[in-house]
Amino acid sequence: VRKVGTKMWVCVSTLEPTPRSCSLASTFTFSSLFSIHNRSPFKTHLPQAAFASPTSCPQKMDPRPRTQLLDLPAELLERVLEYVSDDASLLDIGAACKLLNKMAIPLYFSRTGLPKPQDGLIILQYWGDTPDHALQAFRCSLQAEHITWLCYDLPPRFERLLQDMEDLARIATRTKGLVIFIASLDEIEQWGTELIHRLDQCPIPKSFTPERWLRACASLFNALGRSGCANLTMHGAPMFLRALLLMQDRLQSSLLSGGACFLYSDTAGDLPWFVATLQAELEPKASRSQKYCPAPISKILHWIKKDQRTTALPSIAERDPQIFTDKKLKVSSITLYADMYFTNTFVDWTLHFLHGNAQSLTTLEIQYHLDGFARGNEHAWQRAFSELRLPRLKAFTFAGQGDVGDSYCPITSEQLTRFLSHHPFLEKLTLLGPPYPPPVPSFPNLKQSILPNLRHIAATPATIEWMLYRKGYHCEALRNVVISARRIPVSLGILTLDGDELNRCLRLLLRKTFLDQLDLGFQFHTEIGLNAWLQSHVRLGKTSGLALFPRFTGTRRVKIWCNHRIFVISDQANRFNLFAEWLGLLPQVEELEILDHPSWTLDHTSIAASIRRFCSKVKKVVVNIGTVIDIDAHVTPH
Numbered sequence: 001v002r003k004v005g006t007k008m009w010v011c012v013s014t015l016e017p018t019p020r021s022c023s024l025a026s027t028f029t030f031s032s033l034f035s036i037h038n039r040s041p042f043k044t045h046l047p048q049a050a051f052a053s054p055t056s057c058p059q060k061m062d063p064r065p066r067t068q069l070l071d072l073p074a075e076l077l078e079r080v081l082e083y084v085s086d087d088a089s090l091l092d093i094g095a096a097c098k099l100l101n102k103m104a105i106p107l108y109f110s111r112t113g114l115p116k117p118q119d120g121l122i123i124l125q126y127w128g129d130t131p132d133h134a135l136q137a138f139r140c141s142l143q144a145e146h147i148t149w150l151c152y153d154l155p156p157r158f159e160r161l162l163q164d165m166e167d168l169a170r171i172a173t174r175t176k177g178l179v180i181f182i183a184s185l186d187e188i189e190q191w192g193t194e195l196i197h198r199l200d201q202c203p204i205p206k207s208f209t210p211e212r213w214l215r216a217c218a219s220l221f222n223a224l225g226r227s228g229c230a231n232l233t234m235h236g237a238p239m240f241l242r243a244l245l246l247m248q249d250r251l252q253s254s255l256l257s258g259g260a261c262f263l264y265s266d267t268a269g270d271l272p273w274f275v276a277t278l279q280a281e282l283e284p285k286a287s288r289s290q291k292y293c294p295a296p297i298s299k300i301l302h303w304i305k306k307d308q309r310t311t312a313l314p315s316i317a318e319r320d321p322q323i324f325t326d327k328k329l330k331v332s333s334i335t336l337y338a339d340m341y342f343t344n345t346f347v348d349w350t351l352h353f354l355h356g357n358a359q360s361l362t363t364l365e366i367q368y369h370l371d372g373f374a375r376g377n378e379h380a381w382q383r384a385f386s387e388l389r390l391p392r393l394k395a396f397t398f399a400g401q402g403d404v405g406d407s408y409c410p411i412t413s414e415q416l417t418r419f420l421s422h423h424p425f426l427e428k429l430t431l432l433g434p435p436y437p438p439p440v441p442s443f444p445n446l447k448q449s450i451l452p453n454l455r456h457i458a459a460t461p462a463t464i465e466w467m468l469y470r471k472g473y474h475c476e477a478l479r480n481v482v483i484s485a486r487r488i489p490v491s492l493g494i495l496t497l498d499g500d501e502l503n504r505c506l507r508l509l510l511r512k513t514f515l516d517q518l519d520l521g522f523q524f525h526t527e528i529g530l531n532a533w534l535q536s537h538v539r540l541g542k543t544s545g546l547a548l549f550p551r552f553t554g555t556r557r558v559k560i561w562c563n564h565r566i567f568v569i570s571d572q573a574n575r576f577n578l579f580a581e582w583l584g585l586l587p588q589v590e591e592l593e594i595l596d597h598p599s600w601t602l603d604h605t606s607i608a609a610s611i612r613r614f615c616s617k618v619k620k621v622v623v624n625i626g627t628v629i630d631i632d633a634h635v636t637p638h
Contacts, residue, residue, distance in 0.1 A: 192240025225329030236340030461505035482521030
């Protein structure tokens with residue numbers, strides 16, 4: 001084995017050196033032997049020219065068959081591959097055949113330190129040490145079928161964006177038990193925000209239209225749907241889409257302005273649909289070898305003015321029907337960041353994709369920004385909620401995210417209620433908009449009963465009141481209520497807990513008939529006013545006629561969401577004592593679960609001592625799912 005320059009020479013000779021041994025030598029160059037960038041994987045293409053004898057050898061050939069590269073022993077092949085320092089060449093070698101794949105791909109993973117496909121859990125972040133060819137390695141690996149969890153951050157580089165999405169789609173088609181898939185577009189979104197302010201220096205070619213971005217996303221998620229991925233998280237990049245729309249608007253305005261206009265005849269598929277249509281109409285006989293086809297501006301303006309009505313424009317389904325071919329998909333849970341997918345560009349495909357998963361989809365979560373991209377796309381949102389029909393849906397979440405004070409919602413409460421009325425098998429409903437939910441005005445007059453099978457609801461106090469005490473809702477099966485406490489502004493922009501609204505919601509819950517089996521949950525977002533609200537109930541005690549919590553006789557489990565900022569378990573024992581004393585007001589509570597709690601240093605023995613002192617019936621405390629404190633197992637120190 002000898003390496004000379006950029007070539008790898010493999011010389012095979014007889015055991016005894018003789019003058020004839022050079023006639024048995026075979027010379028290989030990996031550049032000629034494995035030039036398979038555009039060929040199908042796992043197919044060996046060995047050109048005959050690669051087996052020519054070196055010029056220094058005699059012209060007389062030995063009649064015995066030559067030794068080829070794949071005839072070498074495995075240990076010699078592994079030694080040869082160790083000399084290939086270029087990652088791309090090593091992956092190309094691994095894609096030649098299964099034998100080389102079993103040697104080259106594991107060597108690549110050992111060099112780069114990437115998680116192996118057989119481990120199942122694959123998490124890749126572009127800002128780390130992830131090499132450029134990581135997805136290609138997972139795509140070519142014979143062990144790709146063992147991947148069960150795939151999380152990837154798409155890099156904000158246009159030259160890699162489409163290739164990475166294509167690689168992810170191919171990896172998804174090769175998996176057999178993919179449980180969770182998350183492709184984060186956060187960096188793409190931030191990149192799009194920067195592009196909006198400098199469109200003149202935009203690195204994205206003008207031929208990359210919003211519809212081409214739609215095709216890329218649709219191809220990826222359609223492949224995931226066909227693979228049977230159980231839990232799919234569809235992140236969005238609304239600002240990136242907005243940048244593409246602005247670029248398209250500039251191109252349209254340049255056509256209308258009367259400036260120089262050239263239509264690319266050899267890239268019509270990459271141009272906006274109206275440019276491609278103009279080209280087909282104005283230059284039907286143009287040669288495809290011609291690079292530029294000048295089009296008269298007068299004809300362009302006449303064509304645009306003639307078909308200026310939106311009703312006359314072709315729909316995305318007519319312009320690109322290939323992305324609407326998948327009808328039987330298998331996803332069971334979808335988390336949809338809908339600011340991009342419920343736009344005029346994406347809504348047709350989004351509805352088609354959701355309806356394609358209708359027979360398997362049981363959980364749907366829709367996230368949106370209270371001050372985000374939904375403005376201007378209200379018609380697409382309203383159409384989505386009016387047309388969606390998911391007969392097997394059992395859990396639905398509609399949550400808004402944004403700054404304090406923003407309360408924009410792209411749909412009305414009437415449209416949301418009609419959507420819920422079409423899904424009577426819902427068992428779990430979450431309507432949140434931290435810190436403020438979407439507004440809920442008057443209830444529409446509907447004849448049929450709504451949500452008869454609802455068992456869990458998480459919402460703000462006002463939303464719970466609206467859901468449970470308006471005509472039409474019959475939630476007798478309700479067993480779990482989570483109240484998201486709202487914040488109200490006070491002087492100097494300070495936000496405090498709205499304790500009055502929280503108490504009013506608790507009084508209304510006491511009127512229901514399902515209190516014998518009702519578990520409670522509380523979601524807090526601020527420390528201000530929390531101690532005062534807890535102390536007000538502790539002072540009332542258990543015997544006062546105004547006390548609320550002693551009347552919840554069927555509550556056996558209490559959950560508290562801390563939002564990563566509320567300290568229930570503080571370094572100061574008095575804080576947890578206050579929560580324990582408040583928890584002791586519930587007469588039958590047996591378990592306390594604290595979620596999203598920040599780190600703490602209070603030991604388990606002190607926690608058990610406070611629980612035993614103020615609420616003796618509590619047997620277990622669970623913190624952040626992983627920490628379980630058994631009260632009876634801890635002995636109180638003297």
